Structures are given as structure tokens and as C-alpha cells.
Amino acid sequence: MIESAVASRWFRRYPPPGGVVAKRLVCLPHAGGTAGMFHGWAGGFGPGVEVLATRYPGRQERFGEECVTSMKELTDEVVRALLPLSDVPLHLFGHSMGASLGYEVALRLENEHGVRLAGLHVSSRKAPHRVDSPPVYLGGDAAVIEAVAGLGGTEAGLLGDPDLYELVMPALRADFEIVGTYLAQPGYPVACPVAAYVGDRDPGVSPVDMAAWADVASGGFDLTVYPGDHFYLAPQRDALLRDLAARIA
Structure with a gap:
């Protein structure tokens, strides 16, 4: 019962039609992102695939909770919440900061809990x-806001509203601390296949950068480049979901 409550707090769940779950796709948002960005993904992966949109603390339904500021702590919490849900094959999709989190979660599940993922999908x-x-x-709030604006995130528009600023900014501060303190490491391989995605006009990550994920993909690797910037996955949603659905199937 306790573990079920933990999972419910961490994931917004979108069951497949019919309610019979054969596989799960766990979606991990970018810095400042929310589970809401994956609402339109529900039902997009065929029968039997449940979508889990991750709810980071300090936003939306978890607004009253303290934000997490380290990758290790965030990984610890997500792994704990996922373990009761690993009774069926798991796929992880992480965008931006969520891609690094997905990698860390995959390593932890494989190496400490014997859970081999069906696939790790990393974006931007x-x-x-x-x-x-x-x-x-x-650099403080001004530097964070400038960085968000440079990437084109929807959060940048919200920060211009004084009433929303204090709702959005704490999560951005915390997530940018996670990103800024997550340093390069040896690059231990994951056993599952890795699929990478990027926009061809991303200002901070190139297709060549994403191709380096092959070095940690002992189970196979593939790279897909879409038209778009850091948030290509909004205008390219249908194409991305078709690709993901094919890999999950």
C-alpha cells in the first residue's frame, strides 16, 4: 500500500484502452517541465501500453513539496517509485534533463535491482x-530565465507574468541546479537498446552530440533527427510518437 502511494505521487498514469497493461512508457520531463507536457501522449502507443508521466516535486499536484536539487536524490526517488511497476517491460523516454535522469535510472535499475529495461529513449x-x-x-534567477528563453521553453512566457513567476521559478531554480551539478562521468553502458532524438536546429545539442550516446548503448543504438529546435517534440509530436510506438511494439 505504501509503495502504491509512492508510485501514485510520482506518476500521472494513462492506462491503455481496456485497462490491461503489457508494457509501460515512463516519460521524464526537462528542467522546469511538468507531467502535463505528456498529456497528449496518452493512448498513442497501441494496445497494452500504459504511459507514466513523471511528476517532479514542487510543481502542479506536488506544488507544496520541496524541490529536489541533485540528480542522485531524484534518481533515488524515481527508482523507488518505479520498482513496484517493473512487473511488465519498461521503456524510459527523457527529454533534456530527463534524458540524463533516464540514463541514471536505467543504470540503477539494471545494476542494483536486476531490472533490465526494454528501451531507453533520450532526447536533446x-x-x-x-x-x-x-x-x-x-548566476541567479536572471541567468536561469535567460537560459530558458534561449532554449524556447514555454516556461519563459510564464515568467513574464508576475502572478506566475513565484509558481514557476522555484522548480526552475532546483532543476537548473540539478543540471549544473551533473558532471561528465565515465559513461557506463546500459544493457537495453538506446534510441536518441534531437532537433536539427537545437542551439545546445547537435546530432553529433546525440550520436555519442552510442558509446553507452551495448544493446544497440539508433539516432533520429527531426526538424526543429530544443523543443522539436511539440511540432513533431505525431512523427515522434509513431517512432516510439514502433520501437515499443
Whole structure:
């Protein structure tokens, strides 16, 4: 019962039609992102696939909770919440910061709990042994806002509204601290297949950067480049979902 409550707190669940779950796709948002960005993905992967949109603390339904500020703590919490749901094959999709989180979760599940993922899908984020995010958070709110605006995130528009600023900013501060303190590492391989995605006009991550994920993909690797910037996955949603659905199937 306790573990079920933990999972309910961490994931917004979208069951497949008919309610019989054969596989799960766990979606991990970007810095400042919310589970809501994956609402339109529900039902997009065929019969038997449940979508789990991850709810980070400090936003939406978890607004009253303290934000997490380290990758290790965030990984610990997501792994704990996922373990009761690993009774069927798991796929992880992480965008930007969520891609790094997905990699860490995959390593932890495989190496400490014997759970081999069916697939790790990473989007718009350099590979763990190539990551070089500057510590933007040390520059205060102004530096974080400038970084968000430069990437084209929807959060940038919300920050212009004084009434929304204090709702959005704490999560951004915390997530940019996670990103800024997540340093390059040896790049331990994951056993599952890895699929990488990126926009061809992403200002911070190139297709060459994403190709380096092959170095940690002992189970196979594929790269798909879409037209678009860091948030290509909004205008390219249908194409991305078709690709993901084919891989999950």
C-alpha cells in the first residue's frame, strides 16, 4: 500500500484502452517541465501500453513539496517509485534533463535491482560522458530565465507574468541546479537498446552530440533527427510518437 502511494505521487498514469497493461512508457520531463507536457501522449502507443508521466516535486499536484536539487536524490526517488511497476517491460523516454535522469535510472535499475529495461529513449541532451552544462544556477534567477528563453521553453512566457513567476521559478531554480551539478562521468553502458532524438536546429545539442550516446548503448543504438529546435517534440509530436510506438511494439 505504501509503495502504491509512492508510485501514485510520482506518476500521472494513462492506462491503455481496456485497462490491461503489457508494457509501460515512463516519460521524464526537462528542467522546469511538468507531467502535463505528456498529456497528449496518452493512448498513442497501441494496445497494452500504459504511459507514466513523471511528476517532479514542487510543481502542479506536488506544488507544496520541496524541490529536489541533485540528480542522485531524484534518481533515488524515481527508482523507488518505479520498482513496484517493473512487473511488465519498461521503456524510459527523457527529454533534456530527463534524458540524463533516464540514463541514471536505467543504470540503477539494471545494476542494483536486476531490472533490465526494454528501451531507453533520450532526447536533446548530451551523453553522460560528454555532458558539459555550465552552472547557470549560480548566476541567479536572471541567468536561469535567460537560459530558458534561449532554449524556447514555454516556461519563459510564464515568467513574464508576475502572478506566475513565484509558481514557476522555484522548480526552475532546483532543476537548473540539478543540471549544473551533473558532471561528465565515465559513461557506463546500459544493457537495453538506446534510441536518441534531437532537433536539427537545437542551439545546445547537435546530432553529433546525440550520436555519442552510442558509446553507452551495448544493446544497440539508433539516432533520429527531426526538424526543429530544443523543443522539436511539440511540432513533431505525431512523427515522434509513431517512432516510439514502433520501437515499443
